[in-house]
Amino acid sequence: MTIYFNNGVYADKETMKVSIDDRGYYFGDGVYEVVKVYDGKLYTAEEHFTRFLQSAKKIRLDLPYTIEEFTEIAKKLAVDNGIVEGHVYIQATRGAAPRMHNFPGEDVVPMITAYAIHNPRPLSKIKEGVAVKTTDDIRWLRCDIKSLNLLGNVLAKQEAYEAGCAEAVFVRDGIVTEGSSSNMFGVKDGILYTHPATNLILNGITRRVVLKLCAKHSIGVMEEPFTLEQFNEMDELFLTSTTSEITPIVSVDGKPVGEGVPGRVTERLQQVFEETIHELKME
Ligand code: PMP
DSSP states (O other): EEEEEETTEEEGGOOOOOOOOBHHHOOOOOOEEEEEEETTSSSSHHHHHHHHHHHHHTTOOOOOOOOOOOOOOOHHHHHHHHHHSSEEEEEOOBBBOOOOOOOOOOOOEEEEEEEEOOOOOHHHHHHHOOOEEEOOOOOOOOSSSOOOOOOHHHHHHHHHHHTTEEEEEEEEEEEEEESSSSEEEEEEEEEEEEEOOSSSSOOHHHHHHHHHHHTTTTTTTEEEBBHHHHHHSSSSEEETTTTTTTEEEEETEESSSSTSOOHHHHHHHHHHHHHHHHHHHHH
């Protein structure tokens, strides 16, 4: 696998070395992005790399590339690795320096690595839906930053997997915030509900695509916090993410959602989302 490595180097993954002093390794001191590749083309790359730069800025990390340059790196990785359906992963840490909490000196440059990998669309989950498990949102208060610090998310996802579920749903002070690696949506009486884009969630790129599609197709949206009780009484539920796209949720904590099958509004949104992928293929 050809990967991108600091300072414009493209090389085989096996030949690359990261310092034991890297601050990503010590502190999770960095940010990342995942960009989907459909038919060899990047999907919503501009939105992803804009968010990448915003995440970096929020942790006071200056990145040496523009959105356009990051897009070129991602494109090259997809092409060089022959990726037709998959994703590009990119991360930046605050670089390598002897371990101390405060920032290293100006001479320490960020460590940027990226790769492209084959990853087929999870079509059976998209069609049939998944089970989810609710759990306490124990994370920090800057969930809007796509930080490498994912311990709260990792523990929640593992708890869900051990309960036979595909995703964990975070609940903070009785409010459903988001999934461990996805955004949460509910449908009640034809209206779509999702947590507003505050510091308590990551404003997903797929979430934004869904909201745009709702505006375009006249589906009402309430970007308002909703409780776990409301969540449990939704007619339909689904989650979104770059790799999961729009995945219906058919059970929560072992109880069926509605009829226990994907809902009509969810399926309609999946259909129009699919069209955005086809449009990309025709570009
Ligand atoms: N929330 C969290 C915590 C996530 O990790 C992700 C996936 N990166 C999302 C939401 C969905 O974001 P996106 O649609 O940009 O993949």
